[in-house]
Amino acid sequence: MRNFFIALVRHKDHVAFLFSFIISISLLLSNNSPRMLVVRGAALQVFNIIYSPVSWTKSMFIVEEENKLLKERIFLLTLQNEKMSAMANENSNLKTMLNFKDDTDLDILPAKVINKGMHPNLLSVSLNVGANDGVKINQPALTANGVIGKVIEVGKNSCIVQLMSDLNYRLSVKMLPSGATGILQWLHTDYCIVNEVPKNVKIEIDDTVVTSGFSNIYPGGLPVGKVVAVFDERWSSQKSVHVQIHSDLGGLQYLFVIIKAEPYDFN
Amino acid sequence: MILIKFILPSLAIFFFQFLFSEILSISTIRPDFPIIYVMYIALRQGRFQGVIIGFILGIFIDLAGVSSYFGLTPLTYSITAYITGILHIKSDNLNHYYYTASWIAILFFHFLIFSLVRYQTILMSDILLFSIKWFSTTAYTLGFMLILQLIYNVNPNKV
Numbered sequence: 001m002r003n004f005f006i007a008l009v010r011h012k013d014h015v016a017f018l019f020s021f022i023i024s025i026s027l028l029l030s031n032n033s034p035r036m037l038v039v040r041g042a043a044l045q046v047f048n049i050i051y052s053p054v055s056w057t058k059s060m061f062i063v064e065e066e067n068k069l070l071k072e073r074i075f076l077l078t079l080q081n082e083k084m085s086a087m088a089n090e091n092s093n094l095k096t097m098l099n100f101k102d103d104t105d106l107d108i109l110p111a112k113v114i115n116k117g118m119h120p121n122l123l124s125v126s127l128n129v130g131a132n133d134g135v136k137i138n139q140p141a142l143t144a145n146g147v148i149g150k151v152i153e154v155g156k157n158s159c160i161v162q163l164m165s166d167l168n169y170r171l172s173v174k175m176l177p178s179g180a181t182g183i184l185q186w187l188h189t190d191y192c193i194v195n196e197v198p199k200n201v202k203i204e205i206d207d208t209v210v211t212s213g214f215s216n217i218y219p220g221g222l223p224v225g226k227v228v229a230v231f232d233e234r235w236s237s238q239k240s241v242h243v244q245i246h247s248d249l250g251g252l253q254y255l256f257v258i259i260k261a262e263p264y265d266f267n
Numbered sequence: 268m269i270l271i272k273f274i275l276p277s278l279a280i281f282f283f284q285f286l287f288s289e290i291l292s293i294s295t296i297r298p299d300f301p302i303i304y305v306m307y308i309a310l311r312q313g314r315f316q317g318v319i320i321g322f323i324l325g326i327f328i329d330l331a332g333v334s335s336y337f338g339l340t341p342l343t344y345s346i347t348a349y350i351t352g353i354l355h356i357k358s359d360n361l362n363h364y365y366y367t368a369s370w371i372a373i374l375f376f377h378f379l380i381f382s383l384v385r386y387q388t389i390l391m392s393d394i395l396l397f398s399i400k401w402f403s404t405t406a407y408t409l410g411f412m413l414i415l416q417l418i419y420n421v422n423p424n425k426v
Contacts, residue, residue, distance in 0.1 A: 006415055011353060013314035020345040027329075027338030033278050040337065043330040047285070054286045116289050117332040119340070121296060121385060121404065126332050152335075158333055165295065185388055188396060189294060222310035260295075261274045 001079055023076060041155040045054065047070045050159045059253075062223065066253075106219065107260035108142075111134055123166045124149075125252055132159040133259075138217050140258045144197050145246035147171065147211060147222035158256075163178070164192065165249055174212040175241065178203050181212045182241070190249055194241040203230050209243050219258070245262050272306070277320055280304040281327055299408045301328060302377060303415065305344050305352050306370060314352020321348035339384060347377040371409065378405040 008015055025117040030036055115126035129135050131154050139151045141161040149169065155159035162169055164186045173194060182194035182203040197203065207227040213220020229242035280300055288297040301324045309317025325341030350371050354366060363370070381391065382401040390397040 013349070014320060016315050016318045016322075017345060017349045019317055020341060024322070024325075024338045024342035024345060028336060028342065031335070032336050036337065040330065045332045050282075051285065115332055119297070119328070123335070123385075158426055162335065166335055167387060175294075187392070188389060193392070206304065206336065250292070 010050070015077060023231050026063045037245070040153050040160075044126060044158055044160060045155040046152060048114050048128070048155075050229045051126075052128075055112075062253075077206065106258055109135065109257045110258050111159075111255050111257055116252070124152075124163055125161050125255070127159050127255060128143065128157065128163060129257060130155045130159050132156050135159050135257055135259070138219050140222070141251065142222065142258065143247040143254070144256075145248075146250075147218065147245075148252070148255060149249045150217055160255075161255065163249060164245060164247075171216045171218065171224065172212045173209050173243075174220070174226060175201075175203055176208045176210060180209065183213065184209070184243060188244070189229070190247070192243045192244060192245060199232065199237055199239050203227060203239075203241055205229070219244045252253050273316065273320060276304065277324060282293055284328070285331055287357035295408065296404055296407055298411050300411070301319070301325075302344060302347060302408065303412045304376070305348050306374065306412075306420075309348040310355050310370060313355050314349055316356075317348030317352050318345050319377060321345050339381075343377055343380050347373060347381065348418075350376070360405060374412070375401075375405050378408070 027036075109129055111127035111129040113125045114128050117124050117126075127135075135151055135154050137151055137154055140147065141149045141151060147164070149161045149163040149166075151159050152162040163185075164171070166186070170179065171188060173184045174181045174203055175194070175197075177200050180197050180203060182197045183224075184192045184194045187193045194209075205227055209224040209226060211218040211220055211222040211224060225243040225245040227241055228244045231242070233239065233242040284300045288300065291298055304323075305317055305321040305324060307309065308320050321344030322341045325344040329337050329340045351370060354361070354369055354373075358366065378401060382404060386397050386400050389400060
């Protein structure tokens with residue numbers, strides 16, 4: 001036994017590496033266990049409290065410029081809103097005439113980005129809303145421009161949003177006007193790729209990309225981006241579509257979490 | 268002694284990365300100061316200290332907010348510290364240029380593991396873009412490490 005301990009001390013660097021390797025692998029393999037989620041949720045609370053003074057200080061530096069931009073945007077949106085109100089009235093009348101029932105009901109919660117993680121690449125952000133505000137795991141997250149990710153961890157007053165730039169992120173999308181569907185995944189910067197699109201579908205540059213509504217997480221019709229390239233390989237029966245997302249991953253300040261969304265009723 | 272030598276600097280590096288790395292970011296790529304610190308510890312103090320510090324720092328970094336692969340950072344930091352510790356053992360026998368090239372190569376290897384996991388999709392579709400991502404992520408951190416050489420040289424034989 002004594003010799004065993006002496007050997008351990010003599011080779012302590014190898015033993016330490018072996019232990020850290022085993023523990024890291026076991027952590028990687030138990031990412032979705034309930035205990036791990038509780039621990040990560042509690043740690044998230046602590047780190048977000050530590051980061052909040054820095055976040056507040058940064059926001060003070062940009063508040064004047066942000067205020068000016070927001071005022072301009074409000075003005076433009078007000079004009080657009082009036083136009084859309086008129087169109088909505090017309091649409092409502094037409095729907096009534098066709099006996100079309102719209103069950104869509106989105107309940108949106110605004111949130112501030114308080115932490116963008118520490119890794120060399122931006123993969124997730126923390127928001128200042130959590131379980132106390134009605135946030136749950138797998139709720140969609142959007143910017144004012146479109147889909148940006150989904151909630152994957154929730155604490156009492158904060159949550160982590162997995163961004164599109166995360167390797168494991170997938171989004172079911174539909175390209176309009178063709179209606180072709182596919183699974184979108186991130187490629188680099190603000191470009192994503194949709195693979196396995198049927199070759200016979202006609203897709204043009206600048207076609208709009210929206211959520212398909214087929215998943216349990218995202219309601220249909222949420223803006224995602226626009227088509228910037230179509231790759232049609234001769235030897236394959238499918239093609240790939242490159243999409244530029246509307247949201248700017250590098251400049252995230254505020255997000256919206258969809259708290260409640262009912263799927264479209266096509267009856 | 269341990270407090271001054273390891274714990275306080277580790278906390279300082281962690282909070283520096285946590286609070287200020289975003290300010291230094293270029294198009295979502297941020298410098299990785301903890302790995303610089305872990306390599307310094309492994310090269311100067313030895314493999315054992317490097318692995319322990321790397322593992323603990325990695326855990327805290329992942330706890331601070333990661334969406335997937337929780338546990339990848341302590342793993343990569345531990346592996347890098349373990350490999351870098353070999354240079355600490357052989358520092359007396361190595362030519363200075365070979366020593367420098369070795370730790371630069373280890374840093375590239377660290378980000379290769381990181382990029383292989385994070386950019387798998389790009390690797391399968393566009394290897395040139397993957398290489399650019401790998402090199403740019405490594406080069407940004409390497410730049411800071413080279414600047415730090417002017418203040419505190421990583422080679423223990425070259426004070």
